[in-house]
Amino acid sequence: MAGYFSILLVILTLGSGLIWLVDHLVYAPKRRERIAIAQGASQIPLDEDTKAQIAPMPAIAEGAKSIFPMIAAITIFRSFIFEPFQIPSGSMMPTLLVGDFILVQKYSYGVKDPVWRSQLLEVGEPERGDIVVFKYPLDERVDFIKRTIGLPGDRIVYRNKRLYIQPHCEAGQEKSGEMLCGEYNAVDMEIINRDEFFQGPMPLVRINESLPGQAHHILINPEALEMKGRYFQQPGTKADEWVVPQDSYFMMGDNRDNSQDGRMWGFVPKENLVGKAVFIWMSFEFDNGPDSLLPSWVPTGVRFERLGSIQ
Missing domain, CATH: 1.10.287 (Helix Hairpins)
Structure with a gap:
């Protein structure tokens, strides 16, 4: 659309x-x-x-x-x-909620023409941890929003609900940012709370996940099984392991057990990038229950406390 x-x-x-x-x-x-x-x-x-x-x-x-x-x-x-977008699902909770209206910085990863989306000017590339809007690789008519986890050349492992990253390094390089080269670096995780968000009757655990240079919160459902049978199978790697191709990125949602992301369909080519999500300019609540006289799409309140820069 x-x-x-x-x-x-x-x-x-x-x-x-x-x-x-x-x-x-x-x-x-x-x-x-x-x-x-x-x-x-x-x-x-x-x-x-x-x-x-x-x-x-x-x-x-x-x-x-x-x-x-x-x-x-x-x-x-x-x-x-800048282009405005509305968050349609909970795949990026708790960072972005249904009803958030955001601004996406279009020039962050290059200037493209608005019709054919051909690159007009090189500007920059996503950094690990950036929240990015992109064209869904399996249907480019659809816009997706996820967090950048893997950069070109990185090896990513998602096992037992934890990320391990072996960064791409140049010859002789010992570190890439805060990560050791040639090793699988376990991404640090710290539990924040267990009773703020729910998936049906099951409470979700809110965790502070520390990617190099940037910490953010994610949600984990401890009762949900990892659906490895649905994972994108890259030739030559294990079921829960991926090597990011050149000029591509590996994206994941912050709501880890409720997100259709790179684990299921693979990588995002550079040409599919739309821009970086930078600001929440409006956030509506939608709490109309089945007995409400108002349609479900009518807002019931404004979450003013959510307005501001996206972390």
């Missing part, structure tokens, strides 16, 4: 701009000529209403002139600077 909207904005911008330009270059001079002739034949100056009656601007040209600056500004802002 977001892709179709981008194309629609570009079409509206080009269409209104072309109409305004043709009118400005071809028809506006003819209108000014008619007004000048009428002014020369008149003994008194013509007011604006009279000029409009003598040489009226076509409605389509007037409309294009009015909307073009606004549509062009929206298109540029949304395509190259």
Whole structure:
């Protein structure tokens, strides 16, 4: 849907701009000529209403002139600077909740054209821990949001609900950030609480997970079995192990037992990256129960405490 909207904005911008330009270059001079002739034949100056009656601007040209600056500004802002997204599921809990409205920084990983999404300018690459919006590799019409866990060349293991990362290192390098090269580095985990979030009747454990240079919270369901039979099987690796290809990334949701992520479908190519999630600008609660007179999509409150930068 977001892709179709981008194309629609570009079409509206080009269409209104072309109409305004043709009118400005071809028809506006003819209108000014008619007004000048009428002014020369008149003994008194013509007011604006009279000029409009003598040489009226076509409605389509007037409309294009009015909307073009606004549509062009929206298109540029949304395509190259920031794009708003709504969080539709709980796969990124507790970091992002259903009802959060976020801004995604579009230029973080390169400037792309809004229609074909071809790279126009190289800017940067995701860092481990970044929350990224990307085109779902199995259906690029769909936008996904997950956290970057593996960088190109990394070897990732997810076993017994814990991450192990062997970072990609250059020859002779001993460390990559805070991780030792040539070793599987167990990502540190610290329990925060056990009774804040629930999946049905089962409480989820909130854990502080410390990736190099960045700590964030995740949710674990201790009762849920690891679905290794559903994991993406990369040739030459174990069922719970993946080697990230060049120009690709391994993404996971923070709600580890309720997230369809790279464990199930593999890697995100660089060209699928949309941008970095940086800010929550609105957050709605949806607590309409089955007995409520309001539809489930009507907000019941605003979570003002959630507004701000995304960690």
